[in-house]
Amino acid sequence: MGLFKAVKKPVIKSGGQAGGDISPLRPLYVPKAPPCGGSCPGGTDIRGWLTTIAQAEAYGRTPEQAYALAWEIITDRNPFPAVCGRVCPHPCEDGCNRTAKEGGVAINALERFVGDFGIAMGLKVRKLSDAQYDEPIAVVGAGPAGLSCAYQLARRGYQVTVFEGFARPGGMLRYGIPRYRLPEAVLDAEIQRVVDLGVDLRCNAVVGKDITLDQLHADYKAIFVGIGAHKGLTLGVPGEEASGVFTGTEFLNHVNSGEAVMVGDRVIVIGGGDTAIDAARGSRRLGAHVTLLYRRTRAEMPAIKPEIEGALEEGVQIEFLAAPVEILVRDGAAVGMRCIRMDLGEPDRSGRPRPVPRAGSEFDLPATTIIAAISQEPDFGPVASLRSGKDWLEIDEWGATTTSDVFAGGDDVALGLVSIAIGQGRFAAEAIDARLRGTPLRKPPALPPVTPEKMKIGWHKPSDRHERTHVSVGDRGPDTEIEFGLSEADALDEAKRCMSCGLCMDCETCWMYCTNSGFVKLPKGQHYKIKLEVCNGCKKCAEECPCGYIDMV
Ligand SMILES: Cc1cc2nc3c(=O)[nH]c(=O)nc-3n(C[C@H](O)[C@H](O)[C@H](O)COP(=O)(O)OP(=O)(O)OC[C@H]3O[C@@H](n4cnc5c(N)ncnc54)[C@H](O)[C@@H]3O)c2cc1C
Numbered sequence: 001m002g003l004f005k006a007v008k009k010p011v012i013k014s015g016g017q018a019g020g021d022i023s024p025l026r027p028l029y030v031p032k033a034p035p036c037g038g039s040c041p042g043g044t045d046i047r048g049w050l051t052t053i054a055q056a057e058a059y060g061r062t063p064e065q066a067y068a069l070a071w072e073i074i075t076d077r078n079p080f081p082a083v084c085g086r087v088c089p090h091p092c093e094d095g096c097n098r099t100a101k102e103g104g105v106a107i108n109a110l111e112r113f114v115g116d117f118g119i120a121m122g123l124k125v126r127k128l129s130d131a132q133y134d135e136p137i138a139v140v141g142a143g144p145a146g147l148s149c150a151y152q153l154a155r156r157g158y159q160v161t162v163f164e165g166f167a168r169p170g171g172m173l174r175y176g177i178p179r180y181r182l183p184e185a186v187l188d189a190e191i192q193r194v195v196d197l198g199v200d201l202r203c204n205a206v207v208g209k210d211i212t213l214d215q216l217h218a219d220y221k222a223i224f225v226g227i228g229a230h231k232g233l234t235l236g237v238p239g240e241e242a243s244g245v246f247t248g249t250e251f252l253n254h255v256n257s258g259e260a261v262m263v264g265d266r267v268i269v270i271g272g273g274d275t276a277i278d279a280a281r282g283s284r285r286l287g288a289h290v291t292l293l294y295r296r297t298r299a300e301m302p303a304i305k306p307e308i309e310g311a312l313e314e315g316v317q318i319e320f321l322a323a324p325v326e327i328l329v330r331d332g333a334a335v336g337m338r339c340i341r342m343d344l345g346e347p348d349r350s351g352r353p354r355p356v357p358r359a360g361s362e363f364d365l366p367a368t369t370i371i372a373a374i375s376q377e378p379d380f381g382p383v384a385s386l387r388s389g390k391d392w393l394e395i396d397e398w399g400a401t402t403t404s405d406v407f408a409g410g411d412d413v414a415l416g417l418v419s420i421a422i423g424q425g426r427f428a429a430e431a432i433d434a435r436l437r438g439t440p441l442r443k444p445p446a447l448p449p450v451t452p453e454k455m456k457i458g459w460h461k462p463s464d465r466h467e468r469t470h471v472s473v474g475d476r477g478p479d480t481e482i483e484f485g486l487s488e489a490d491a492l493d494e495a496k497r498c499m500s501c502g503l504c505m506d507c508e509t510c511w512m513y514c515t516n517s518g519f520v521k522l523p524k525g526q527h528y529k530i531k532l533e534v535c536n537g538c539k540k541c542a543e544e545c546p547c548g549y550i551d552m553v
Helices: 046-054 063-077 081-087 107-120 144-155 184-196 213-219 248-256 274-285 305-313 381-386 418-437 488-495 509-513 540-544
Strands: 027-029 136-140 159-163 200-202 222-225 245-247 266-270 289-293 317-319 322-330 333-347 353-357 363-366 369-372 406-408 519-521 528-530 550-552
Touching (some): 046 063, 046 107, 046 488, 063 081, 063 107, 063 418, 081 107, 081 184, 107 184, 136 213, 144 159, 144 184, 144 418, 213 222, 213 381, 222 418, 245 248, 248 274, 266 363, 274 289, 274 369, 305 317, 406 418, 509 519, 509 540
Parallel strands (some): 136 159, 136 222, 159 200, 222 406, 245 369, 266 289, 289 317
Antiparallel strands (some): 333 363
């Protein structure tokens, strides 16, 4: 526990103060937004579930009860904790106030721990209502956006039908992200929970082909469109029509569908994002020597950083500052690529330095397969009317489009992350529910943020972050999951590193420091009450609160 245990409650004369200047201001508990939750696109109450585990004992819960409760808090917003605990690049950890001490809390590893616990224990999702509404809702696409929307609507009592073009649900989670990062059994288990809520999932059903959009408008009260972005962009260089040339999404789709993909012994992948890295690592697993061509430097690479490191340690060679000029073709098959060196110029519209070809620097690389993983876009082919002009789907903050019964979210709005798709699916579900029920739609008021300066970080005992370990490179098979989860002991320790930024954690510090006994302990969970009538404005409570929960106002 914290240092306060060693601090004796100060003995002072009546009306005195423990330290600091007397202030005309008085303490007020002001809940604040922790950086973790604020930066989670899925809107998960991260502090809430971390402290639930950390404080299990104090609340008389067994660790298992705390994990189950933590799982319930996560799944209120995110149906896929075991998935996200594996693939989310965890923006939540970047701003963690513990970074200012010895490293942010390993939130993502803990999320996987809780998600895996939920799967192992067969935990069931909590419905939000016993209502059974008659209005049927259609969801197009069973990726994380569509499934999140379906999940939230089913929890509220709606009849939801999901139309999915592929043979199996999951979108890019199944057909893009490789198995060595996300085992199929984990994905299946988390999707099954959505189906178990009564969602009618129809696979091999392409909207615009097997059923028309007009039919959906006629039969359903609202439509959520989450068709993702599965159409890989081509390079626009000569030779692309040759055999042995794929787009990144096409290649990964073949591999993840279990097809026998022959890449030969030399693969060139072009691109610097997640698709490029996954295609490169996937090709290594098929036994090829892999060169990845990226036109900027490592610093500008948009792929998830540990994935870049993983690719390098598995032997992927990266040619930075190089771009394709032409695919070299013999007898209709790609045999190599003519490339050119690039220099970095002034920043372009993306804010990154613009790559500029260096005249006369062309060079050739041999290849048996070329994978253009430069980006992807939604396939509006069967659903062209959904497109907003040249743009993709345009939505407001609740996922509403300009067509009154159509909502959208995920990659068909802008390429993003699984957590963004999950968040947008939920917002749309809330908006659909509010519209059909005629209830107001409100986002919770924004709370003030809490930064390390506002907290008493030194109160917490030093504790190193628990990192996940990996299968050694030599032991990695094509589908072997390469990241290990945290042990239970490590997970418990790690959760206790959460500093409960901006919210009381019952540490008693304010109560201990108040020489006028101005803090009354309330039943567990309700924290303390402040007796302003005895407060002399010494400010000590606000200065010492480790959580930054007390303001002087
Ligand atoms: C290779 C790769 C790796 C990635 N790695 C990560 C990662 O590690 N972490 C991360 O957070 N994000 C990652 N992403 C991004 C992430 O996968 C996407 O942001 C996310 O899947 C988007 O979800 P979505 O539901 O919008 O679309 P999708 O997941 O693409 O799902 C859309 C679904 O709609 C279906 N569909 C399309 N058209 C129709 C139609 N007409 N009728 C019926 N169904 C249709 C598709 O078949 C698909 O199943 C990665 C993306 C790729 C391509």
